[in-house]
Amino acid sequence: MYNHQESNLKKTILVVDDTPDNLRLLSTMLTEQGYKVRQALNGQIALTTVQKVAPDLILLDINMPQMNGYEICQQLKGDAQTKEIPVIFISALDDVLDKVKAFRMGGADYITKPFQAEEVIARIENQLSIQMLSQQLKEQNTQLQQSETREREKANQLELALAELKRTQFQLIQAEKMSSLGQMVAGVAHEINNPVSFISGNLTCARQYFQDLVRLIQIYQENCLYFTPQIQDMVEEIELEFIMEDWEKLMSSMEVGVERICQIVQSLQIFSKQNGTQRKPVDIHELIDNTLLILQHRLRKEKDSDGIQVIKDYTQLPKITAYPSQLNQVFMNLFNNAIDALENQPCPRLITIRTEVLSELFGLDYQVGQTAKTHNLKSPVQNLSYVIIRIIDNGCGMDEDVQNKIFDPFFTTKPVGRGTGLGLSISYQIVVDKHGGQMKCNSAIGQGTEFVIELPFEPH
Numbered sequence: 001m002y003n004h005q006e007s008n009l010k011k012t013i014l015v016v017d018d019t020p021d022n023l024r025l026l027s028t029m030l031t032e033q034g035y036k037v038r039q040a041l042n043g044q045i046a047l048t049t050v051q052k053v054a055p056d057l058i059l060l061d062i063n064m065p066q067m068n069g070y071e072i073c074q075q076l077k078g079d080a081q082t083k084e085i086p087v088i089f090i091s092a093l094d095d096v097l098d099k100v101k102a103f104r105m106g107g108a109d110y111i112t113k114p115f116q117a118e119e120v121i122a123r124i125e126n127q128l129s130i131q132m133l134s135q136q137l138k139e140q141n142t143q144l145q146q147s148e149t150r151e152r153e154k155a156n157q158l159e160l161a162l163a164e165l166k167r168t169q170f171q172l173i174q175a176e177k178m179s180s181l182g183q184m185v186a187g188v189a190h191e192i193n194n195p196v197s198f199i200s201g202n203l204t205c206a207r208q209y210f211q212d213l214v215r216l217i218q219i220y221q222e223n224c225l226y227f228t229p230q231i232q233d234m235v236e237e238i239e240l241e242f243i244m245e246d247w248e249k250l251m252s253s254m255e256v257g258v259e260r261i262c263q264i265v266q267s268l269q270i271f272s273k274q275n276g277t278q279r280k281p282v283d284i285h286e287l288i289d290n291t292l293l294i295l296q297h298r299l300r301k302e303k304d305s306d307g308i309q310v311i312k313d314y315t316q317l318p319k320i321t322a323y324p325s326q327l328n329q330v331f332m333n334l335f336n337n338a339i340d341a342l343e344n345q346p347c348p349r350l351i352t353i354r355t356e357v358l359s360e361l362f363g364l365d366y367q368v369g370q371t372a373k374t375h376n377l378k379s380p381v382q383n384l385s386y387v388i389i390r391i392i393d394n395g396c397g398m399d400e401d402v403q404n405k406i407f408d409p410f411f412t413t414k415p416v417g418r419g420t421g422l423g424l425s426i427s428y429q430i431v432v433d434k435h436g437g438q439m440k441c442n443s444a445i446g447q448g449t450e451f452v453i454e455l456p457f458e459p460h
Contacts, residue, residue: 011128012036014055016046016072017090018064026059026090029117030124043067047075050082057127059120062091062102070105077106084134086127090115126165133162163409166422193265200258207251214244281319282327284387284455288353291331298339306347308339313354317387320457326430327455333423334391334451340414341395341449350394358386358454386437387455394448406441431455 013035015026020041027037038055040046042064050058058076062069069089076082086108091098094112102110108130109123140155217240227235292299292310301307335351342349398406398413405411407428431439436456443449 010036011057012038012053012055013124014038014040014046014049014058016040016043016058016064016069017061018042019061022061026120029120033121035124043069043072046072050076050085054082054085056085056131057124058085058087059124060087060089060107062089062093062098070101073102073105073107084131086131088123088127090120130162130165133158133165137162166409192261196258196261196265200255200262203251203254203258210247210251217244279321279323282322282324283319284317284327284355284389285314287324287327288331288389291328291335295332295335295339298336306349308342308349308351311350311352313352315355315357317355317357318457320387320455322435322455323430326434330427330430330453331391333427337423338391338393338395338449341393345395348394350392352390352392354388354390354392356388356390358388385457387457389453389455390450391453392448392450397445397447397449398443399445403441403443407439 013030015023015030015037016039017023017026018041023039023041027039030037038049040049043066046058046060049055060069060072069091073087073089076085076087083106087106088109088111089102089107090111090113091102092113099110108127111120111123137155137158140151140158144152144155299308299310338351342351402413407424409422409425411425428439431437431453438452438454440452441449442452
């Protein structure tokens with residue numbers, strides 16, 4: 001371990017903020033920790049300062065006049081001389097989309113105002129550690145051309161340490177995003193649920209009121225021998241018979257719509273409650289269905305597309321003991337990848353989900369209910385040990401070389417900006433390391449892709 005105070009003496013941090021009080025506060029805090037601090041009140045000054053002498057790290061405010069933090073970061077990342085400088089955004093914006101945009105612009109981390117001094121220092125030290133390991137890795141790679149096997153092994157260890165640091169940072173970011181998403185979803189569900197309850201209750205009253213009015217009109221029609229011309233004209237003008245017939249259809253369609261909204265709200269509430277860090281009994285089908293509901297906007301029909309059809313081939317499953325929020329993340333990654341694979345494919349575009357149970361009977365693996373449908377569930381058997389989930393798409397597939405790398409950290413076949421290369425790596429770690437299961441990929445060019453997940457009923 002190295003001493004942070006000693007290493008900080010040679011590190012320079014550029015603080016960019018259009019508020020002088022913020023500049024003074026951050027500068028004082030960092031100077032006390034042994035850092036050299038430079039200041040910039042706007043984006044142009046910051047860019048000029050960086051070109052003269054590059055700092056080791058930049059603390060960058062987002063909301064500034066003339067040139068905001070996103071634009072400054074984009075220019076820095078577009079310049080070969082400055083793109084490696086880590087940028088930590090500091091902003092009062094705490095929306096999930098603002099954080100996502102910051103990371104897409106090339107930000108290394110994000111601190112929300114008001115901040116704690118300890119948090120700022122810890123995040124700076126983390127980024128400088130990553131920067132130091134990156135520099136050491138580059139130096140070691142240069143020496144590898146003339147070094148012995150022992151030096152090569154040191155470089156490999158550094159590379160593994162750097163990958164683990166980045167993966168850990170990515171998991172922290174994903175956990176924060178999932179937590180923020182859960183809070184946002186819970187709030188939205190609550191706000192929708194209240195007016196929907198009023199509508200649902202009022203529909204019941206409206207149906208009863210109309211039925212009373214219809215009965216009154218019928219009594220008038222049966223007992224009144226003569227209608228004035230004005231009443232007769234009004235009956236014909238409003239098409240009373242049609243209204244009486246069509247009202248029931250209108251009420252039924254509104255009730256179906258309200259029920260659909262209630263189902264969506266219920267799924268959102270369930271999703272938001274699954275953000276815990278403790279193992280608990282979970283329903284795999286419920287996790288899958290709630291994830292699909294949240295991704296419905298990517299599955300539905302568009303102007304020039306017939307959408308993606310999801311086929312559920314479920315077997316009745318018992319609940320398993322697991323981390324629901326982590327499995328949500330796995331399913332979200334797999335479904336997003338399947339949708340991406342089908343994006344430019346001709347119709348029909350299909351995602352098939354099959355669930356099975358696996359029992360070890362007399363030392364032999366025994367699969368149950370491979371063809372059971374959701375409307376005709378098969379009864380589970382005893383002594384079951386694993387749940388099998390298969391997620392299959394009929395996209396373009398992948399060759400063997402890609403399959404061998406699919407779970408490697410930072411490996412991706414997506415265009416720049418579309419993927420981090422960590423989604424499947426993190427999913428594999430969640431299934432295998434966190435839950436003691438198995439995860440594999442079966443694919444061939446032109447034959448689609450299948451991801452198979454095996455989860456034990458109880459943790460090993």
